[in-house]
Every structure is written in C-alpha cells, then in structure tokens.
Amino acid sequence: MIDMDEKSVAIVFPHHLLEDHPAAGKTSGFILVEDQLFFGDPVFGLRFHKNKLVLHRSSMRYYHDHLKSRGLKAEYIEYSPDPHMGYLRDHLEGYDRVYTLELLDHELEARMKKLSMELGLEITEIEAPFIFRRNLMDGYFRDGRFLLRSFYIRERKRLSILMENSRPAGGKWTFDTENRKRMPPGLQVPAPVKLPENEYVQEAKEYVSEKFPDNPGSMDRFNYPTTHTEARIFLKDFIERRITNFGSYQDFISRDETFLFHSVLSSSLNICLLTPMEVIRAVLKADAPLNSIEGFVRQVMGWREFIRAVYILKGPYERTRNFFKHRGKLNPKLYHGETGIDPYDIAVGRVMGHGYTHHIERLMVIGNLMLLLGTDPDEVYRWFMEMFIDAYDWVMVPNVYGMSQYADGGLIATKPYISSSNYILRMSDHRRGDWCRVWDALFWTFLNEKRSLIGNNPRIRVLYRHLTDRKLEEFRGIREEFMGELMGRQEL
Known part of the structure; x- marks a missing residue:
C-alpha cells in the first residue's frame, strides 16, 4: 500500500497504461513522459516503425485524459530527446519521491537511477501486473537452468490453471504437437475487428508525420487498440471469432494472411491496456477446443512470463553474448x-x-x-x-x-x-x-x-x-x- 504523500509523484512511461494505476490517489499526481527510449533515442539511434509511434502517442494522450477523468492531476511531456532526461528535471522539482511501475528496461533503469541521485529523489518501482511475481524467481531458477517446460508446469500447478485434481486437463501438459496443422485451402480466416479511428489516433498520425517523416513503415493500416475499451473489444473478438481455430493453426504461415487466428493482443498486454490474468481468465471461459485454450495459455502464462524472468535474471548477460561471433550487417x-x-x-x-x-x-x-x-x-x-x-x-x-x-x-x-x-x-x-x-x-x-x-x-x-x-x-x-x-x- 502506498501512503498519500504530497511530495511524491508518479511517472508514467509509454508501457505503463494500467487502467487502475496503483499510485492513483496516493501521490500528488502523474507525469506522462514520451520518453526517447520509446520514441527515438539519440544515443542508440533506433528509428521506430510509424505504427509503433502512433500506438504510443495515441494511447498516452488517451491515458492522460483517462487519469484526468478520474479527478487526478496529470501533466504530459512530449518527445524532446536528451540522454540526461532534462525533459523531466524541471517537472520533478519540489518532489522527494517518485513512483513508477516496473521499468523493465535496463537503460531506462540506469538513467532513472542517475537522475534520482542527482536530484536527491527516492524511486519506488511498483511491480507490474505480471502473473509470475518477482519474489518467486530465485526459487524457480536456483539451479541456473532456464527451462520453459518446467516453469510452465510449475506455474500451472501453482495457479491451478487447466488442472483436473492434480493432473493436467486433457492428460498432458502441452498440446504443442496439435498446434502445427496445415491450414486447408479455402478455410475462412476472420480478420481482427476493424476499430474506428478515434480522435487520439487521428492526432497521433499527424504528430508522427510531422516529427518522424522518415521513419520506416506505413500508418495506413494501423488497427491496434489504443484504449482499455478497444483492447477489450479485441479480446472479445478473438474469443468469439478466432480462438476455435487458433490451436490447430497456431504455427501455420500464410502467404496471404497476416493475422490468421492469432489474438493480436501482444501490444495491448505490453503497454498494460490489458493485464495477462484478465486475458487468461477470459480465454479459460471460451467455448473452444483444449488445444486452442492450452496453446494460448502457454504463450501468455508460459512464454511471456518466462521471457520476463529471463530478462530480469540474465538480460545483461544475454545482450552481450555472440556465440557464433557473427559480425554481418543488416544491409x-x-x-x-x-x-x-x-x-x-x-x-x-x-x-x-x-x-x-x-x-x-x-x-x-x-x-x-x-x-x-x-x-x-x-x-x-x-x-x-x-x-x-x-x-x-x-x-x-x-x-x-x-x-x-x-x-x-x-x-x-x-x-x-x-x-x-x-x-x-x-x-x-x-x-x-x-x-x-x-x-x-x-x-x-x-x-x-x-x-x-x-x-x-x-x-x-x-x-x-x-x-x-x-x-x-x-x-x-x-x-x-x-x-x-x-x-x-x-x-x-
């Protein structure tokens, strides 16, 4: 529980758009930041796909209004690149504590730590709404081995998900061998629901066109949730129209179909428009074959949670490895x-x-x-x-x-x-x-x-x-x- 503190503020980065923010009502307000690590950093020189920039701009402008609609004070800082985070300094004057959701970005963590030391701030990270809690990590990976199957089975047991007494539903832990069918010609593939272009997306496209005209990608087919309501529409659409065939054709590649029977919820999960447990609960209620339900649970509760744990425990090690000593450039x-x-x-x-x-x-x-x-x-x-x-x-x-x-x-x-x-x-x-x-x-x-x-x-x-x-x-x-x-x- 966070105590009310007038000298504290919550910083919201583009991947922190949780509907019920745990700092709401417990700090003096919120600062939303179009941080350069998510829009374009001069140090690393990443040129993000225009659709990614539209997603961040539109969802953050929406979230700013979302907080204010709940009677919360919210400031908004637009993209203004500075590796020393100068765009935040003036806004943090007078505060002695900053709350933020789990940063999950090593460079962002380092920069925030440096800024806090320079300004005399105490930073409190609130664990993001993952299913697998940080306090379990040492116990799960004590032997230094990172095995998805072991992790997944242990989590299924811990949470009693897809379990029948002490046995896995359907008699086995994974139906991955039933996720590799060839899609027959002529099978109808329902496209994800087409979202009307809301005011936030319209403004974001203009913003991206003006500020990032040379970035790669096209915005013409942007169709991703940018609000909590839209994310739930996407989730409902997946369960009603695509999850039935998801399991069988999960691994199939089509020349003509981009989305096939996939949920296309990863962007909504990764910016907290949806929480993984919310999605899992909805899928578990679906009228769908077990290979579809288990296959989806394995992706979200298994692989996604596993990857986050690997990043926390071994991320710096992994990103500095080059086992094959490859040096080829991406021409x-x-x-x-x-x-x-x-x-x-x-x-x-x-x-x-x-x-x-x-x-x-x-x-x-x-x-x-x-x-x-x-x-x-x-x-x-x-x-x-x-x-x-x-x-x-x-x-x-x-x-x-x-x-x-x-x-x-x-x-x-x-x-x-x-x-x-x-x-x-x-x-x-x-x-x-x-x-x-x-x-x-x-x-x-x-x-x-x-x-x-x-x-x-x-x-x-x-x-x-x-x-x-x-x-x-x-x-x-x-x-x-x-x-x-x-x-x-x-x-x-």
Whole structure:
C-alpha cells in the first residue's frame, strides 16, 4: 500500500497504461513522459516503425485524459530527446519521491537511477501486473537452468490453471504437437475487428508525420487498440471469432494472411491496456477446443512470463553474448525485404505494413534467415526493436539473443532455430521455387561452418549424415552467388 504523500509523484512511461494505476490517489499526481527510449533515442539511434509511434502517442494522450477523468492531476511531456532526461528535471522539482511501475528496461533503469541521485529523489518501482511475481524467481531458477517446460508446469500447478485434481486437463501438459496443422485451402480466416479511428489516433498520425517523416513503415493500416475499451473489444473478438481455430493453426504461415487466428493482443498486454490474468481468465471461459485454450495459455502464462524472468535474471548477460561471433550487417535488401527469398520478403513486407507478424514467422523465417546469413545479433535486435508493434527491451533481448540468434549459446534454447526450406514448405502455403535452392545452400553451409560449435548437439548431430563434400561444394557456389547479389548495395 502506498501512503498519500504530497511530495511524491508518479511517472508514467509509454508501457505503463494500467487502467487502475496503483499510485492513483496516493501521490500528488502523474507525469506522462514520451520518453526517447520509446520514441527515438539519440544515443542508440533506433528509428521506430510509424505504427509503433502512433500506438504510443495515441494511447498516452488517451491515458492522460483517462487519469484526468478520474479527478487526478496529470501533466504530459512530449518527445524532446536528451540522454540526461532534462525533459523531466524541471517537472520533478519540489518532489522527494517518485513512483513508477516496473521499468523493465535496463537503460531506462540506469538513467532513472542517475537522475534520482542527482536530484536527491527516492524511486519506488511498483511491480507490474505480471502473473509470475518477482519474489518467486530465485526459487524457480536456483539451479541456473532456464527451462520453459518446467516453469510452465510449475506455474500451472501453482495457479491451478487447466488442472483436473492434480493432473493436467486433457492428460498432458502441452498440446504443442496439435498446434502445427496445415491450414486447408479455402478455410475462412476472420480478420481482427476493424476499430474506428478515434480522435487520439487521428492526432497521433499527424504528430508522427510531422516529427518522424522518415521513419520506416506505413500508418495506413494501423488497427491496434489504443484504449482499455478497444483492447477489450479485441479480446472479445478473438474469443468469439478466432480462438476455435487458433490451436490447430497456431504455427501455420500464410502467404496471404497476416493475422490468421492469432489474438493480436501482444501490444495491448505490453503497454498494460490489458493485464495477462484478465486475458487468461477470459480465454479459460471460451467455448473452444483444449488445444486452442492450452496453446494460448502457454504463450501468455508460459512464454511471456518466462521471457520476463529471463530478462530480469540474465538480460545483461544475454545482450552481450555472440556465440557464433557473427559480425554481418543488416544491409538494405535484408532490412526492407528485397532479397528474392519469397517467405522472407513477404514476412518483412507485412512487418513494414503492419508492424506485426506472428511468432513463427519471426523465429523461423526472419530470424532464421538472419542467423543463416551470419548477421550480428546486435543488428538483429535493432531491427526487431524498430519494427514490431509489441517490441520492448525485456521482450526482445531474450527472444533475439536467446531464441532467434542463439547468441547466448543455449541458455534458453536447446538448439539453434535454423531449418532448411523443407520446414517452411511444410508449415506454410509458400510455393517451392528458386528461393528453396538458396535457402538450403545457406542452411547446409552454415551447418558445415559451425560444426565445431554445434556438431555435438544431439538435436543437430544427425543432420551431418546428409552432408557430402560434393553437395557442400555445390551449396558454397550457390551461397557465394546469392551473397554477391545481396551485398550489391551498401547504403540504407
């Protein structure tokens, strides 16, 4: 419980838009900040997708009005980049304590700590509304091993979710093998509900056009919740129209459909328009197959909560690892999706249009190709942070350095997530073409070059039986030709 304190203030960053803020009525007011780490930082030089900027601007302007409608004092600080956070200093004069929700950003934590020391402020972080509490972390990961399955099972038991007495509902903990079906041709895919463009979004588009005209991405198809009501509309729409088929086609990749049966709630969760437990409770009540309900619970209560724990406990370690010692740059064709490799170019194209692709396209298409090409994991992190509507440091450090690029050498993944073209053909409706020849050449030459690092991995070792010197020579030629075409331009 926070005691009422006239000399305290609550700072709200763009990912802290909790409907019932725990500092409400207990401090003298709120300061909402368009912080540069979320809009464009001169130190790191990230150029965020225009849709991401529209999301932050519109949702924060809404939240400012939301607080005032509840009789709370609220100031608003617009984007004004300064790595020393000068935009906050004057507003904090006269206060001796600052409250904020869990920052979950190492750079933001460092800057706030420095500012508080300079101004003589005491900062109190209030734990964000995650399901997995910080006080449980040491007990869960005492042995230094980060295993999603163990974490997920333990959480299911602790919270009695999808349990029948002491057994998992349906007789097994995970239905992941039932999340990989091919979507039959002609199956109708209902698009997420189209939200009317509210006044906040209209203003935000003008704001972004004026202040960030050269940032990547298009705002034309912006359709993400920017208010608590809109987020609940999205949640209701998912449960009523898409969750039934979510489980079966969770991992499927479509040439033509961006959202398929996914909830598209990640951005709403990550800025606190929804809380994870609110979403879980709604899904548990859904009239849907168990493989859909369990598959969704696993993503939110399992993977999302697990990733946050990894970030808190191992984030600084992960972001400084480069297991394969990759140094490749993300050249213009890779950045914009102009490689000639259809699945990759289509996936990047939809990112440019929406700021979104689902998790398998992120991991097994975009991240997969970047890894096979030897891209520096810092470059991969930068691209994912810039491009995705739901990207935040706590999300992307474990997902990029740990899962996608295996830069941590296996802290959270049992093997590098790489594949030949066969996997993509099996999990999608992409058509076989010349891109398969190139992809396979990249895959097999990668395996050969990294044999000393991953050749003894039991999940990888069997693949080397299929690699002959004759095939390798052919693959090297294809790879060299492709790399020459890819590196034809050097400027972004």
